[in-house]
Each structure stands twice: as structure tokens, then as C-alpha cells.
Amino acid sequence: MSVVWPAVRLQFQLLRTSNDYLLELVRAPILGLVLLALAAYHDRPDLVPNAVVAPVMVALWGTGLLAAGELIDVDRELGLLEPLIATPAPFPSLLLSRVAATSALNGVVLAEVWLVAAATGAPISVRHPLVFVGALVVTAFAMVAASLLMATLFLATRTALPFQNSLTYPLLVLGGVFVPVDSLPGWLQPLGRLVFLSWSSDLLRASLRPEPVAQPLARMGVVIGLGGIALGIGLLVLRRVLRRVRADGSLRLT
Amino acid sequence: MTHPAVLTENLTRVYAARRSATTVTALDSVSLRIEHGEVHGLLGPNGAGKSTLMKLLSTVLLPTSGRAEVCGHDVVTATKAVRPLISVVFGGERGLYPRLSARQNLMYWAALYGVCGRVAATRVEELLDxxxxxxxxxxxVETYSAGMRQRLHLARGLIGNPRVLLLDEPTNALDPAAALRLRQTITEIAAQGRTILIATHDMHEAEHICDRVSLIDHGRLIATESPHALVTRVQVPTLEDAYLSLVGPSS
Structure with a gap:
């Protein structure tokens, strides 16, 4: 039995009715415009890849975090979690499918930011298409995996909002979304390298620059590895959390 | 040997308070046998343990002790076998995506029960009719009246073609006409041979649609009989009188 497509379809239907998600489609191009304006003002064409990648990664992380929290919080608030758990459908597959559907929204964000860059005359082009596409694919995988892990955390707690708020900007900084992790204080860099966003951001920026990309496969492998670890932990913890909430009766609590 | 639709033996559920050592026994050694095709009412005051029993049978809650089976499958050790056989419908506003249509909601729930494609579309249209x-x-759905939502809840409960339907206060918050209509529908569903376990405060409802009722108070099973037998035994004119006599007006 596959619940993947029905869950993806449901998520798209819900996305169309949710202003929170659609807000990213407005926020990302504006952020792109601001960053591109800064690069132009300081006459730093070398920063254009940063200005294009950052809004996409911010949207990616934001929608992933929002989806992870909303899937649990909203379903719990609507009294859906209990009947959902009582169906034969595998709950992890439902979560993964819905988070993946949400992350697909970032394809639109990427197109928007690219259009903004083109409209403002920013010198931007994909210099290494295979690396670019590969980085997008492995990043999407890692984001879905990270979202599952966070959704599990939100399921175990009574509300997702405090976690969502506290995880947004620290992870964007540690993930080298605005500036590469190499530019962070030395003591922060090892921590940043544990966040898949840092590898993804570096790879995407590198794919937009003319210089050859060093060890692209190995770096993609790291993103896959970090995503795989998050997925493994997420699935393991989800199984335990589901058992725990059934044991302590906290499934319905908000 | 044929297994009953629902069987519980000394089923007990104790809730522990999060920040204190106190515990609450929501269900206390309940033993119950419900045969296939039976409409069984669970009667009791708020907090009596009716919803807890529903949750235990629907596998979303684990018992503290004792055991429960649905069609011969243990609700703790054989959840994969139990879940396709049951469907739970909670009353009130909860349990649907309000910003989606009835059709979208039903198509999603159909998929969760492994009903996909044309079969799902056909079944959804049948239920909508x-x-x-x-x-x-x-x-x-957010534009629906309470009665329409409750009918949609029932349709959702039937989308997976369950053998056992658990209804938790389905006529709660409905006006008398809508409640009457829903009761008729429940009777029709039961006529198809499904087992229905219905938790309700409405004695009139229980008297008219239930083959047997179980009275629960403070987690303990007080009586399990047909409404007529209960009324006769307690020697009162109505089920409501029997309930008040056994459970007490203070509850």
C-alpha cells in the first residue's frame, strides 16, 4: 500500500490554503533583491552567488521547519492525530511524503530568485550544471530527513512553536547560508560542519562560480550522509515516540 | 472457535500525572464481549472511561494491564492486523481538514486505508450520496453545518469498510432533527452487519439503537445488558431511570 502520492496530494491541497507557506514565495524574492542590491552597491559581483543561494536556503529551511511543526501541531489541534495513528497507513511515510511535498515549493522559490537576479541584471549563471542539480537533489533529501527528525521532536513535545522559533536563525548561521562557515569564528566552524546546510550552501555557491568545484561528489556524499543520519535517528526516535505517546496518552494533548 | 468482534479481559488504564505522583484510573478491570453485528452502547458520565476504552480499542492508547482484542487480534501485539478492521469517529468539530472539501478529505482517508484509484473514487461518491x-x-468543510460535519465524520469512518466502528458521542452538539437522522443512519450501518460501539450520554439514543449497553462509572463496568433487560431488572420505566438508579444522579 502506498500513501506517498495521496499524502503529497493532500499537502499540495493544504499548501494552497495556507498563507504561511505562500508567504515564503513573497519573502524569498524580496530577500534576494535586498542581497543583490547590497552586492551591486558594494560592486561585489563575486557575492552574487551568495545573494542568490541565501534566500533559497532560508526558504528551504523555513518551509522545512514550518512543515515539521505544522504537520504535528495542526493535525493535533484538528483532532486528526489519533484517527491517523489508528489507520493502517505507516505514519513515518505520511510525514516524509508531506514534508517532501512542502520542500517542492522551494523549486518555485529558486525560479523566483533567479528571475529577480535576471531582472536586476545581476551576473549570474550556472557554471557547473551537474554539481548544481546534484546539490539541489541531495539538499532536498537532507532537508526532508531533517524535517522528519524535527517533526518527531515536535510530536514528543506539546508544542512546536518554541522549537521552531529557536531553531531558525542559529541553524541559518551555523549552516553558512549567508556567509560560508569558513568565515565564522574558528570555534564555531566544526559545529557548522555538522549542519548539512553548510555543505549544501557551499556546493550551490561553488556551482555558480567559474572556478572548478573541488571534490563535488565527496561533498554531496557528506550531505547525503548527514541527511541519512538524520533520517535514521528520526525513524528510530519516531518509533519510540509513537510508543511513548500511546503509553502515556499524550497523543491528543496540545 | 469464532472470535467476538470485541473482547476485553480485565482491561485497565491508569494515567499518571506529569508532575506529581498521583494517578487516575480511567478504566478499571473492564471485561466485555461484543459479538459481530451488535450495536453496543457505552453509557456513563463524563470521565467515566468511555473514551479511554475507545482509544484502547483503536490502538492509539496502550493498556496498563489486561488485554483487548478486535476480531481475535490483540490491540497491543497485533496493531497491524487490528487497524484495517476498525475505524474510530470522534464527535464534535475535530477529525477533518476544515479547509479541504468533503471529497478531498474522503479521498485522503481512503488512501490511508489502502483504498486507492477508481475504487476509492467510487466509494467516495457512494458515501457522499x-x-x-x-x-x-x-x-x-469549514462551511458545513454541525450535522453535515457529523455525517461526513461517519462517511470517513466507513471509507475503509471497517468491521468494527467506534463512535465517540457522534450526536454530540447536534440539533434534535440532525441527531435523529444520524441515529437512523447508524441503524442502517448496523444492518449491514458491522459491529458498532457507541459512546453516548443520550439515553434515548441508546435505548433505540443499541442491542446491548454497558454502564461505566469511575472506570468500572457496572452492568452490561440489553436496554430492555436493564430496565426490567432495575424495575424502572426508562433506560434513563435505570442509569440514574445504577450510576446515581451525582455522577
Whole structure:
């Protein structure tokens, strides 16, 4: 039995009715415009890849975090979690499918930011298409995996909002979304390298620059590895959390 | 040997308070046998343990001790076998995506029960017809009346073709006409041979649609009989009088 497509379809239907998600489609191009304006003002064409990648990664992380929290919080608030758990459908597959559907929204964000860059005359082009596409694919995988892990955390707690708020900007900084992790204080860099966003951001920026990309496969492998670890932990913890909430009766609590 | 639709033996559920050592026994050694095709009412005051029993049978809650089976499958050790056989419908506003249409909601729930493609589409349309929702099937659920939502809840409960339907206060918050209509629908569903376990405060409802009722108070099973037998035994004119006599007006 596959619940993947029905869950993806449901998520798209819900996305169309949710202003929170659609807000990213407005926020990302504006952020792109601001960053591109800064690069132009300081006459730093070398920063254009940063200005294009950052809004996409911010949207990616934001929608992933929002989806992870909303899937649990909203379903719990609507009294859906209990009947959902009582169906034969595998709950992890439902979560993964819905988070993946949400992350697909970032394809639109990427197109928007690219259009903004083109409209403002920013010198931007994909210099290494295979690396670019590969980085997008492995990043999407890692984001879905990270979202599952966070959704599990939100399921175990009574509300997702405090976690969502506290995880947004620290992870964007540690993930080298605005500036590469190499530019962070030395003591922060090892921590940043544990966040898949840092590898993804570096790879995407590198794919937009003319210089050859060093060890692209190995770096993609790291993103896959970090995503795989998050997925493994997420699935393991989800199984335990589901058992725990059934044991302590906290499934319905908000 | 044929297994009953629902069987519980000394089923007990104790809730522990999060920040203190106190515990609450929501269900206390309940033993119950419900045969296939039976409409069984669970009667009791708020907090009596009716919803807890529903949750235990629907596998979303684990018992503290004792055991429960649905069609011969243990609800703790054989959840994969139990879940396709049961469906749970909670009353009130909860349990549907309000911003989606009835059709969208039903198609999703169909998939969760492994019903996909044309089979799902056909079954959804049948249920929309049966519950008189077709005219508004494409409208958002948030625009529905309480009666329409409750009919949609029932349709959702039937989308997976369950053998055992658990209804938790399905006529709660409905006006008398809508409640009457829903009771008729429940009777029709039961006539198809499904087992229905219905938790309700409405004695009139229980008297008219239930083959047998179980009275629960403070987690303990007080009596399990047909409404008529209960009324006769307690020697009162109505089930409500029997309930008040056994459970007490203070509850």
C-alpha cells in the first residue's frame, strides 16, 4: 500500500490554503533583491552567488521547519492525530511524503530568485550544471530527513512553536547560508560542519562560480550522509515516540 | 472457535500525572464481549472511561494491564492486523481538514486505508450520496453545518469498510432533527452487519439503537445488558431511570 502520492496530494491541497507557506514565495524574492542590491552597491559581483543561494536556503529551511511543526501541531489541534495513528497507513511515510511535498515549493522559490537576479541584471549563471542539480537533489533529501527528525521532536513535545522559533536563525548561521562557515569564528566552524546546510550552501555557491568545484561528489556524499543520519535517528526516535505517546496518552494533548 | 468482534479481559488504564505522583484510573478491570453485528452502547458520565476504552480499542492508547482484542487480534501485539478492521469517529468539530472539501478529505482517508484509484473514487461518491453530501462535496468543510460535519465524520469512518466502528458521542452538539437522522443512519450501518460501539450520554439514543449497553462509572463496568433487560431488572420505566438508579444522579 502506498500513501506517498495521496499524502503529497493532500499537502499540495493544504499548501494552497495556507498563507504561511505562500508567504515564503513573497519573502524569498524580496530577500534576494535586498542581497543583490547590497552586492551591486558594494560592486561585489563575486557575492552574487551568495545573494542568490541565501534566500533559497532560508526558504528551504523555513518551509522545512514550518512543515515539521505544522504537520504535528495542526493535525493535533484538528483532532486528526489519533484517527491517523489508528489507520493502517505507516505514519513515518505520511510525514516524509508531506514534508517532501512542502520542500517542492522551494523549486518555485529558486525560479523566483533567479528571475529577480535576471531582472536586476545581476551576473549570474550556472557554471557547473551537474554539481548544481546534484546539490539541489541531495539538499532536498537532507532537508526532508531533517524535517522528519524535527517533526518527531515536535510530536514528543506539546508544542512546536518554541522549537521552531529557536531553531531558525542559529541553524541559518551555523549552516553558512549567508556567509560560508569558513568565515565564522574558528570555534564555531566544526559545529557548522555538522549542519548539512553548510555543505549544501557551499556546493550551490561553488556551482555558480567559474572556478572548478573541488571534490563535488565527496561533498554531496557528506550531505547525503548527514541527511541519512538524520533520517535514521528520526525513524528510530519516531518509533519510540509513537510508543511513548500511546503509553502515556499524550497523543491528543496540545 | 469464532472470535467476538470485541473482547476485553480485565482491561485497565491508569494515567499518571506529569508532575506529581498521583494517578487516575480511567478504566478499571473492564471485561466485555461484543459479538459481530451488535450495536453496543457505552453509557456513563463524563470521565467515566468511555473514551479511554475507545482509544484502547483503536490502538492509539496502550493498556496498563489486561488485554483487548478486535476480531481475535490483540490491540497491543497485533496493531497491524487490528487497524484495517476498525475505524474510530470522534464527535464534535475535530477529525477533518476544515479547509479541504468533503471529497478531498474522503479521498485522503481512503488512501490511508489502502483504498486507492477508481475504487476509492467510487466509494467516495457512494458515501457522499449516502450521507447526502454530494451537492456540497466540493465546498470547504469549514462551511458545513454541525450535522453535515457529523455525517461526513461517519462517511470517513466507513471509507475503509471497517468491521468494527467506534463512535465517540457522534450526536454530540447536534440539533434534535440532525441527531435523529444520524441515529437512523447508524441503524442502517448496523444492518449491514458491522459491529458498532457507541459512546453516548443520550439515553434515548441508546435505548433505540443499541442491542446491548454497558454502564461505566469511575472506570468500572457496572452492568452490561440489553436496554430492555436493564430496565426490567432495575424495575424502572426508562433506560434513563435505570442509569440514574445504577450510576446515581451525582455522577
Amino acid at each position: 449516502r450521507f447526502d453530501l454530494r451537492d456540497r462535496a466540493s465546498d470547504r
